[in-house]
Amino acid sequence: MSTAAEILLEEIRQARASRGLNQEEFGRLINYSGTHVSAVETGNRPPTADYVAAIDRALRTGGMFGRLLRRLSELDAEPVWLREWITFEDQARALRWYEPAFVPGLLQTEEYARRILRVAGVFTAEQVEQRVRSRLARQAVLTRDDPPHLVVVLDEAVLRRTVDDDRELMREQLDHLATGADHPAVQVHVVPADAGLYQGLQGGIILATLPDDTVLGHIDNQVRAQIVSGSAEIVRLQHTWEAILSAALPRRPSLDLIKEAAKSWT
Structure with a gap:
């Protein structure tokens, strides 16, 4: 199953390819380097709000990619x-x-992480456990x-x-x-x-x-x-x-x- 980020990146790649642009050309169009474009499209660098806003301006999408980024992000466990x-x-x-x-x-125990996330009072029990798993994975x-x-x-x-x-x-x-x-x-x-x-x-x-x-x-x-x-x-x-x-x-x-x-x- 694709993550929200993967769905967004596929749409961005399709938008670039449909205009017959390679990564260097696309980078010049949106005022980013071709290396940056490549890093985003391969998943080595996240598509930030500023990056997708530059695409929306250059392609005159009316803010489509910005809206897509915000809406798809709600599907992932992390903001x-x-x-x-x-x-x-x-x-x-x-x-x-x-x-x-x-x-x-990066230096928390599992139970300490769980307790302080609960204290925040803004997460459901399921969200707390999702964030604990994410935090422990980051320690790797x-x-x-x-x-x-x-x-x-x-x-x-x-x-x-x-x-x-x-x-x-x-x-x-x-x-x-x-x-x-x-x-x-x-x-x-x-x-x-x-x-x-x-x-x-x-x-x-x-x-x-x-x-x-x-x-x-x-x-x-x-x-x-x-x-x-x-x-x-x-x-x-x-x-x-x-x-x-x-x-x-x-x-x-x-x-x-x-x-x-x-x-x-x-």
Whole structure:
């Protein structure tokens, strides 16, 4: 059974071919490189809202592909922005991840992921399980032969905040986090409670560095998450990241703090 993305890509390929255009020619028409067009059509790069909007403008479709993208995305388990980000996450050679509220998804246990998704209060039981499966599948990026270099910064409150008042759950999660922090491709830093106010407390950010050194950002808020690609915005996010990292403990003291917090939940 085809996914929503596959259905959309087939329609885009048909639209290009029906006009007798190769990928380079199509790219010039929509102001994207032929390489980008090829990556989208082969499924190596997601068809973003901006990309399909460029097609709609160039082909004068009246917004048909944009509407198709929005409607078909409802058929997939994950929203468009998340499926797009998962693709970038999988391609990244480096990930810088700051989280003030929860353990990052790539380092979560199954039950911790399930509980915090339930707490959100916006998903059905079936949707929660779909997202748990998706989150666990994404963790495979850290066990492949060429994992990205993952640098995580957590606020100490993440280590001290209980989930459903379940002490055993927290101990298991922090033990798992400590194990992950010992992975050669992973660095985990903790901003200690006595750091006071520092940049970044407004919300989590992720910076993904792709193989061509392009840097993309992911920011989250109470309404929705979004992908950031504008150069000025990326520079600002990188400055914020550096300020956050400078407030954090070095790697070894951070690991000691994680282990101490894990013991406190026993």
